[in-house]
Amino acid sequence: MTDSNDAALKADKAAYEGNKLTKRLRHHVGDAINDFNMIEDGDRVMVCLSGGKDSYALLDILLGLQKSAPISFSIVAVNLDQKQPGFPADVLPAYLESIGVEYRVVEEDTYSIVKRVIPEGKTTCSLCSRLRRGVLYRVAEELGATKIALGHHRDDILQTLFLNMFYGGKLKAMPPKLVSDNGKHVVIRPLAYCREKDLERYAELRQFPIIPCNLCGSQPNLQRQVVKEMLNDWDRRFPGRIETMFRALQNVVPSHLADTQLFGFVDLVAGEVPAAGGDTAFDKEEFHDPQPVDEDGQARKRISILDSRPKESACGG
Template sequence: MNSPTPALDADALKAEQKAQYNANKLTKRLRHHVGDAINDFNMIEPGDRVMVCLSGGKDSYALLDILLGLQKSAPIDFSLVAVNLDQKQPGFPEHVLPAYLDSLGIEYRIVEEDTYSIVKRVIPEGKTTCSLCSRLRRGILYRVADELGATKIALGHHRDDILQTLFLNMFYGGKLKAMPPKLLSDDGKHMVIRPLAYCREKDLERYAEQREFPIIPCNLCGSQPNLQRQVVKEMLNDWDRRFPGRIETMFRSLQHVVPSHLADPTLFNFAGLALGGALPDEGGDTAFDREEFHDPQPDADDRPARPVISILDSRPKDSACG
């Protein structure tokens, strides 16, 4: 048998090095996106106990993985506890998540609640189940957060989820509303955070493949025909393919809101506008002037002031945790 030629060995080594370089680059990018989101919205503070909601999907796996990495080097101390809600869907592989979490050696809890039967009984056949399923999950997770003493509840929604929600609310709800990266519950007792708010779904898909997470599909949601969110997702993906950069620009628009140039009298005092009075928000007088549209660039001056200590900073060696 002939041994591989030196040229083939060199090509294989070069390909392996390139793959490793791209993998490291992706990890670094996601880590920085998560760190920036945490800093911009002050998501995690010293002493926090963060409950990471783990569904078995790529996003929540990535969330837990990245937070574990940040926890080891962050200049602040915070703890993590992973929680999975087993909704008793038929065929759900109950052993997968406990085995994975045991391999990580971290604290976790598996919560068993048969919300699947409730949803199937209440929602007529052919209707989407997401709304009821989400409400049931939320109530259970709030209760578990109290039991665990969690100060923050971390969800795995990413940038694409936030944009999809924006368009869903515009198309079907008549509201200019998305998913906020940080949310206080209606009763004021729970703080929900979305550290993946700046992360692209396509990056998370690649990261999940790279890390070989044991993905568990959600058949309850994915099997529903004519799901409105799926329609909006396909629309945005089509825009992304045909107009690269448009998704990034749309997301930045959520961070550059000009109330005086919308039409909500509860956000801006249109009725009180008077000649010689207070000037409206920056954005220019576009009543008569021709507007010039361009791709806005991130501007540090337009972003919220970040804490002096960044979660991306390295922990001082003398106080590093093992």
């Protein structure tokens, strides 16, 4: 009897934790969509599905929000089959058909191009990413997609920040929302507020059929992997540090950096009105979310994607 009771208690606890995790991720995604106005009424969202945990979670959470959101938007999942040796081409179509989502699998042999151009032992990510991006932009036009959703999460964004600082000499991360270089596409990252470790647990909970990337997975000494291990170590030793660093990306003070293109240091003289966020150093500050305004400058009410869709009355009105 005790063993059965223990098993029941463990099952209840697992269900409780799983529900908490699902709600947390759903709210993180909803908050990111709301904060950056990622998805609007009538959008056609192309979710780029690689077969990894992050893109599976992105698709799953967006499908859940789609059912209850007060706005209407459609979703199409797109997978790029890069013709990697041993790639299980049947896994994603079977999964997507099982959940009843519209999808397209695009076959492009970018693998051969990368292997031919990049010398053995060198990092393939940069070229692979550029080739993949070009194909996805083309497919987005073919499908009439108004938004392209990528599965990068908070950890990816912070890793990119440190990669650019350490190796590129730039203070630059991954934006949650951007317009492509050709000006034709809006790219969004709805997982921007989500932790990778939460997404790992969610993938286990939902039992997604994960497909590993053999093209880049065999490069253990990637600079990104080194930075990832550094951040994970900080997260273990200094709880809360990762959250604080990400908040820093949302509280930038140009007058306290050193970019003469970003702030007018050259013309700065005594007697002028101090810059916002001026000489406060480490004084305690209060941060407030900006109030959205319309074209006339009036406060604008923004619909939250986390709001429930209004239910129809019994008469159908």
